[in-house]
Amino acid sequence: MVKLRDVTRVYNQGRPNEVRPVDGVSLDIDVGEIAVVKGPSGSGKTTLLALIGCMSRPSAGRILVAGRDVAKLPERFLTEVRRETFGFIFQQLHLIPGISVLENIMLPLYPVDIGFSAAKRRALALIEQLDLAQRRRFKVETLSGGERQRVAIARALINQPRAILADEPTAHLDGGLSGELMRIFGDLRSQGKTLVIATHDPLVYDNPLVDRVFTMRDGRVLDDGDGDGGGA
Amino acid sequence: MILHPGIIALLLTAVLVLGMVLVGAYAGAIVLARWDLDSSSEGQLALERKTYLLSTLMGHALALEILSALVLLYTLDDIHPVFVGAMCATGTLNANPVGWWALGVKILALFCCAIWIALNRIDQRAEDYPLTRLKYGLLLLLAPLLALETWLVFRFFLGLDPNVITSCCGALFSGSGAGVAAEVAGLPALPLMLAFFGGAALYLTAGVLALRLAQPWLRYLVAALALAMLGIALASVIAFISPYHYELPTHHCPFDLLQADYRYIGYPMYLALFGAVFYGLLVGIAEPLRRIPSIQGPIAAAQPRWTLLSMLLLALFITIAAWPMVFSDFTLQGYY
Amino acid sequence: MASGRLGKHLKILEFALSSMLRRRMKNAGLVIVFGAVVFLLSSIVFLTSALRAEALAVLEGAPQLLVQRAMAGRHALIPLRYGETIARLPGVGAVTPRYWGYYYDIYTGANYTLLGIGDARLQAPGATALRLVEGAFIAPRQRGVCVIGAGVARIRGARIGGIVSLRDARGWMQEYEVIGLFESPSRLLTNDLILLAEADLKALFGMPDDGATDLMIEVYNPREVANISRKILERLPDARPIGHAEILRTYETLFNWRGGLLLAMFLGAVAAFMILAWDKATGLSADERREIGILKAIGWETADILALKFWEGAALALVAFLAGVTAGYAHVFYFGAELLAPILKGWSVLFPAIDLEPRIEPYTLTVLFLFTIVPYIVATIVPSWQAAITDPDRVMRSV
Numbered sequence: 001m002v003k004l005r006d007v008t009r010v011y012n013q014g015r016p017n018e019v020r021p022v023d024g025v026s027l028d029i030d031v032g033e034i035a036v037v038k039g040p041s042g043s044g045k046t047t048l049l050a051l052i053g054c055m056s057r058p059s060a061g062r063i064l065v066a067g068r069d070v071a072k073l074p075e076r077f078l079t080e081v082r083r084e085t086f087g088f089i090f091q092q093l094h095l096i097p098g099i100s101v102l103e104n105i106m107l108p109l110y111p112v113d114i115g116f117s118a119a120k121r122r123a124l125a126l127i128e129q130l131d132l133a134q135r136r137r138f139k140v141e142t143l144s145g146g147e148r149q150r151v152a153i154a155r156a157l158i159n160q161p162r163a164i165l166a167d168e169p170t171a172h173l174d175g176g177l178s179g180e181l182m183r184i185f186g187d188l189r190s191q192g193k194t195l196v197i198a199t200h201d202p203l204v205y206d207n208p209l210v211d212r213v214f215t216m217r218d219g220r221v222l223d224d225g226d227g228d229g230g231g232a
Numbered sequence: 233m234i235l236h237p238g239i240i241a242l243l244l245t246a247v248l249v250l251g252m253v254l255v256g257a258y259a260g261a262i263v264l265a266r267w268d269l270d271s272s273s274e275g276q277l278a279l280e281r282k283t284y285l286l287s288t289l290m291g292h293a294l295a296l297e298i299l300s301a302l303v304l305l306y307t308l309d310d311i312h313p314v315f316v317g318a319m320c321a322t323g324t325l326n327a328n329p330v331g332w333w334a335l336g337v338k339i340l341a342l343f344c345c346a347i348w349i350a351l352n353r354i355d356q357r358a359e360d361y362p363l364t365r366l367k368y369g370l371l372l373l374l375a376p377l378l379a380l381e382t383w384l385v386f387r388f389f390l391g392l393d394p395n396v397i398t399s400c401c402g403a404l405f406s407g408s409g410a411g412v413a414a415e416v417a418g419l420p421a422l423p424l425m426l427a428f429f430g431g432a433a434l435y436l437t438a439g440v441l442a443l444r445l446a447q448p449w450l451r452y453l454v455a456a457l458a459l460a461m462l463g464i465a466l467a468s469v470i471a472f473i474s475p476y477h478y479e480l481p482t483h484h485c486p487f488d489l490l491q492a493d494y495r496y497i498g499y500p501m502y503l504a505l506f507g508a509v510f511y512g513l514l515v516g517i518a519e520p521l522r523r524i525p526s527i528q529g530p531i532a533a534a535q536p537r538w539t540l541l542s543m544l545l546l547a548l549f550i551t552i553a554a555w556p557m558v559f560s561d562f563t564l565q566g567y568y
Numbered sequence: 569m570a571s572g573r574l575g576k577h578l579k580i581l582e583f584a585l586s587s588m589l590r591r592r593m594k595n596a597g598l599v600i601v602f603g604a605v606v607f608l609l610s611s612i613v614f615l616t617s618a619l620r621a622e623a624l625a626v627l628e629g630a631p632q633l634l635v636q637r638a639m640a641g642r643h644a645l646i647p648l649r650y651g652e653t654i655a656r657l658p659g660v661g662a663v664t665p666r667y668w669g670y671y672y673d674i675y676t677g678a679n680y681t682l683l684g685i686g687d688a689r690l691q692a693p694g695a696t697a698l699r700l701v702e703g704a705f706i707a708p709r710q711r712g713v714c715v716i717g718a719g720v721a722r723i724r725g726a727r728i729g730g731i732v733s734l735r736d737a738r739g740w741m742q743e744y745e746v747i748g749l750f751e752s753p754s755r756l757l758t759n760d761l762i763l764l765a766e767a768d769l770k771a772l773f774g775m776p777d778d779g780a781t782d783l784m785i786e787v788y789n790p791r792e793v794a795n796i797s798r799k800i801l802e803r804l805p806d807a808r809p810i811g812h813a814e815i816l817r818t819y820e821t822l823f824n825w826r827g828g829l830l831l832a833m834f835l836g837a838v839a840a841f842m843i844l845a846w847d848k849a850t851g852l853s854a855d856e857r858r859e860i861g862i863l864k865a866i867g868w869e870t871a872d873i874l875a876l877k878f879w880e881g882a883a884l885a886l887v888a889f890l891a892g893v894t895a896g897y898a899h900v901f902y903f904g905a906e907l908l909a910p911i912l913k914g915w916s917v918l919f920p921a922i923d924l925e926p927r928i929e930p931y932t933l934t935v936l937f938l939f940t941i942v943p944y945i946v947a948t949i950v951p952s953w954q955a956a957i958t959d960p961d962r963v964m965r966s967v
Contacts, residue, residue, distance in 0.1 A: 111872035
């Protein structure tokens with residue numbers, strides 16, 4: 001699914017405040033697996049996730065998404081690849097307040113060549129699937145934490161991505177909800193979707209559903225992530 | 233100078249367009265100097281993002297150029313009563329002959345802006361932005377052209393003096409007068425009619441062939457014929473199309489058609505003509521760019537569209553132009 | 569393809585409208601400021617173009633050359649034999665005497681223009697533009713009757729069969745039966761013109777048989793007007809030729825007061841430009857920035873955000889434009905441009921309190937569009953672009 005080769009991301013290159021949140025990372029993620037990137041905060045997990053998800057371009061190295069090198073793609077085309085391939089769940093969820101659950105979920109389809117009614121049908125199906133039917137006209141700020149999380153998941157799925165990228169998805173959830181989330185992730189994997197999760201929550205990386213764990217420290221991946229599941 | 237809201241709006245618009253194009257040219261020059269698609273630096277990303285600004289600026293500039301061209305034509309006509317001897321836009325233009333230059337350069341600039349935007353559209357379809365250097369190089373040429381246009385427009389309007397007694401279309405486009413315009417008006421109608429309708433038929437045939445066959449020279453032919461048709465059509469408007477619309481064999485003015493008396497028929501007519509010529513030219517201009525592999529596909533997909541559009545617009549132009557010849561009792565027979 | 573792109577823009581437009589409604593208060597302020605600017609500019613543009621149209625309508629039928637007689641600079645009746653002299657000049661066509669004069673009506677406090685109609689039919693300025701709406705024109709040798717403008721009829725409450733009484737040169741009241749009402753494209757004419765039979769008019773004003781108010785000269789070639797004027801002056805030193813050009817120039821000078829006015833208008837447009845540009849550039853709240861960041865992160869492209877910003881600006885400008893233009897239209901044509909009156913004092917001398925003919929043309933609207941919406945949109949290009957190039961991964965980095 002995704003291959004990274006010697007990928008480096010540098011900010012403020014050549015200046016005194018130069019930082020390398022990702023430094024020479026190589027890794028492979030296969031189709032249909034749940035991969036976890038773990039590590040303390042500030043270790044470069046989020047930046048790595050952004051690179052994998054075509055949100056930003058690496059300063060050096062190659063990134064292959066479904067066999068295509070995207071490292072040097074101009075932003076316009078990078079966005080196209082991202083729209084077709086990835087769905088994102090952010091740590092802060094980043095739902096837009098003031099508009100309804102339905103509209104929030106449909107937003108990623110607005111700039112895409114899909115008719116309004118087709119987009120709405122897709123969103124309603126996801127709302128049904130994620131048990132949000134009662135809430136679809138509600139504004140997102142009136143929802144509970146777990147409901148918001150599910151709205152964010154629905155929004156990540158609306159473009160029918162092949163992979164879901166989640167950044168610290170359990171950061172604001174209690175244990176019960178975290179378990180519920182992992183169950184949803186397991187369902188998605190069984191639908192053939194690839195999942196990449198950045199986390200430092202043991203409830204996630206020690207979960208038996210996880211196929212592969214990469215440990216990051218100071219912008220580098222310490223092990224090649226061949227552990228299966230619990231990483232014992 | 234004559235103070236007229238339309239004139240002030242046109243001057244304001246000219247300044248805005250020039251400002252946008254200058255900002256665009258400046259940003260374009262930076263892009264031109266530093267562009268390196270192989271680089272992953274933040275600087276290159278910033279340049280790529282500048283191209284969005286450039287596209288937006290140029291898109292707005294083109295829209296304004298089109299709008300202000302229409303407003304210019306209407307204004308020329310609207311202020312003619314101020315000049316003794318003027319009966320339409322011709323008289324206003326004659327009141328300060330810089331106006332002819334301003335009008336000509338404006339139409340040229342309009343075409344150049346439109347072609348630039350078409351190139352930009354094609355370029356953005358390819359991941360390697362192959363036309364970047366060409367585009368921004370052209371932009372650096374476009375800026376002086378627009379500066380010239382702005383200067384001419386200002387000189388024209390600021391130099392208009394109501395005390396000037398001007399001559400109008402009756403003098404300029406009279407078959408018996410001297411000068412190019414008069415000679416065009418005095419052209420024998422029949423041969424020109426043959427050239428006009430023959431040229432149009434030839435153009436449409438070439439268009440159909442270019443749609444059907446792959447030979448590149450056909451598409452160059454379409455562009456060349458489009459340019460030729462522009463000349464023939466404008467001469468025909470003066471020589472016989474306008475007399476038919478006015479139902480007056482001696483009335484040869486290409487501007488009166490824009491007046492309310494003739495139901496503003498000139499606006500759709502000229503828009504159709506210029507549109508047809510533009511898309512026809514585009515077909516040929518894009519042809520050599522097909523050698524670039526990454527945009528070969530988009531161009532090949534766009535060319536038939538442009539050809540078709542051009543043919544349709546030309547057909548529209550001919551329909552409007554020939555309408556009175558077919559449906560009115562008036563005839564130029566005897567004046568041939 | 570095209571329908572897909574259209575659909576995409578419709579969706580973005582929908583979101584633009586909904587996000588504008590969410591920021592109602594902020595946008596309301598903008599619409600009010602913008603609308604006020606449009607109101608001011610449209611009032612000025614409507615007023616100038618209406619006044620200009622009035623003046624041109626009057627001028628339309630005006631003769632190429634008028635000859636009056638000036639005695640020590642004072643207007644005097646012109647002897648008809650002057651006409652014979654002028655008619656002999658080469659390049660001169662018909663010479664027609666006109667009989668007319670101003671009449672101050674002490675009862676209504678209004679100034680009327682009385683015009684005598686000879687058997688040579690109508691020769692009023694803009695006579696060709698007069699259109700009979702009711703009744704008949706004065707027939708040859710008909711006496712004691714008049715034809716009045718629709719405006720005069722309204723002011724005096726007169727109708728067909730009614731009576732208009734005027735005090736003649738000897739101070740006696742003369743009565744004239746109204747036999748017709750006319751209209752013209754210019755309110756200027758219909759509001760103060762009364763047509764009388766030529767003989768009645770001469771009697772009313774006490775004019776001698778061999779004098780006319782002025783002479784209307786037909787000149788075959790308009791370029792010869794200046795030459796012919798010179799020749800007339802050589803032969804008749806007390807004549808005062810007034811060319812079409814000269815009348816136009818008079819109007820132009822009258823219109824030149826607009827210089828200051830239009831400058832104010834221009835500065836207004838620039839000010840609007842600056843205020844709104846500034847507002848857009850600096851007015852992005854943290855909230856809006858965050859929202860754009862989210863949109864970028866969930867797959868909106870820079871061009872999509874630019875489209876969003878464009879639609880937001882266009883919708884806002886359109887609302888303000890429509891409100892401003894409507895208010896400006898009402899102001900000029902229904903409330904007599906009251907707010908502009910202090911600047912317009914000069915006009916009242918020339919145009920005695922007229923209602924302007926309501927007119928709205930696509931051209932006027934386009935000009936207003938160029939004055940208001942275009943600078944606004946242009947001013948917002950760069951700020952919109954700056955907002956649109958937000959890094960897509962920004963929202964991920966800001967924890």
